[in-house]
Amino acid sequence: MEKTYNWAVLGCGHIAKKFSNDLKLLPNANLYAAASRNLQKAKGFAGEFGYEKAYGSYEEMVNDPKVDVVYVATPHSHHREHALLCLENQKAVLCEKAFAMNRNEASEIIAVAQKNNTFLMEAFWTMFQPSFKKAMEIIKSGELGKLKTVRSDFAFNGVFDPQKRLYNVNLGGGSLLDIGIYPVFAALTSLGKPEIIKTFADFASTGSEESISMIFKYKNGQMASLTSSFASFSPTQTEYWCENGYLVLNPKWFVPTNITVWKKGEEPVNYPSEHKEGFGYQYEAAHVMDCLDAGKIESDRMPWQMSLDLMETLDRVRIDAGIFFPGHDKNLFF
Structure with missing residues (x-):
């Protein structure tokens, strides 16, 4: 039972x-x-x-x-x-x-x-969404050839309120930790930790980062182009560019969505979402209870090392961009 x-x-x-x-x-x-x-x-x-x-x-x-x-x-x-x-x-x-x-x-x-x-x-x-799991299976199968570039974005034009979480540095405000974490996650889960990180950030009057663009460079020539912002809207999709084709996690890519796959010499194939009801949080909750059982x-799906690698990469992004949080950054990892 x-x-x-x-x-x-x-x-x-x-x-x-x-x-x-x-x-x-x-x-x-x-x-x-x-x-x-x-x-x-x-x-x-x-x-x-x-x-x-x-x-x-x-x-x-x-x-x-x-x-x-x-x-x-x-x-x-x-x-x-x-x-x-x-x-x-x-x-x-x-x-x-x-x-x-x-x-x-x-x-x-x-x-x-x-x-x-x-x-x-x-x-x-996102790790537990059927669409994301399907995308990772296709990418890692090698059927599209070697993955060369990841391009991912997440942006919306938010309401500026200095007291609310999004723009309050004392609450970890800024687009990076709130939504930029998703594009960083997309790169990390497919390409791993980057060798070089370059960033360009724009800051609000509160001192919080409002928009950021990130370039990740890897030893074997792979790259990632990642963006987040509270100042504009974006398609909010993730693209995996491979030697023999590409895969797109369509908007909004971080929730249950559909996938488009194109191979050289063939017509694009659309994989519809397998999601049936709810927002999509039930998948991670079900996994937690499976682990407890x-x-x-x-x-084993979202291990501690993944969380450490993600936070380490975000730390490196923040240091390059000059994003700091009072009371939390006395002993930054780097």
Whole structure:
């Protein structure tokens, strides 16, 4: 008989709402507790999505023995603090991306998971989308020849608000950690860590980076061209250019979507999305419970090393671009 897991959400914002809707699609997931620093907000969230309990403090929630796994959905500036709180209380953690503010923080979180023998995974939902998995299978099969270039973008024209997360450096504001992480992820999962990184960034009046373009260069001649921005709209697609053709993860490439594949001398082939319902967060949640069923503390699909490599690459991008976060960058990895 399949075990049912009691889920809690730590942070009751926009992404926690989407995640909660998708969690309802999984028969072995029980929406158990919603936690916020504001009890009324937690009660409203719990009532809206059907959570059994509401907590007005995170500490109170992690001390509930019935909580099995916690989805950390606070701003990434607080991920270290909140992930450690859960892990020290031996609650399995699915931590929203960006996993931390830098590689050092990510390493600390992982070390605590190891010390407490407690499951931990970064919630990089794109890794678990059927369309992304299909694209990686095609690229890695070699049927298009050697991968030479990755081109990926994610941009939208956001509302400028100095106090809100997107433009507030104290909350890790800027397009890079919020949406630029997706193009960086696209390069990392297909080409690995780059040898050379060159960036061009534009900054808002708050000091946060508003737009950034990145070029990754690899020893074997492969390259990646990556862009994110809060100042304009983009197609938000990812292209893999190969020796004998190309593959496109069509807009919006980071969620369930369709794929276009073209081979030299042939007509393009479209692979429709296999996704049926929800936003697509249910795939990562289902994987977490599969790992817990197997007694694992680390995912084999989104392993800790992947999160470390991603944060290390983002650190290198930030240093080249001059992007710094007060209170978090005293001991940057490089």
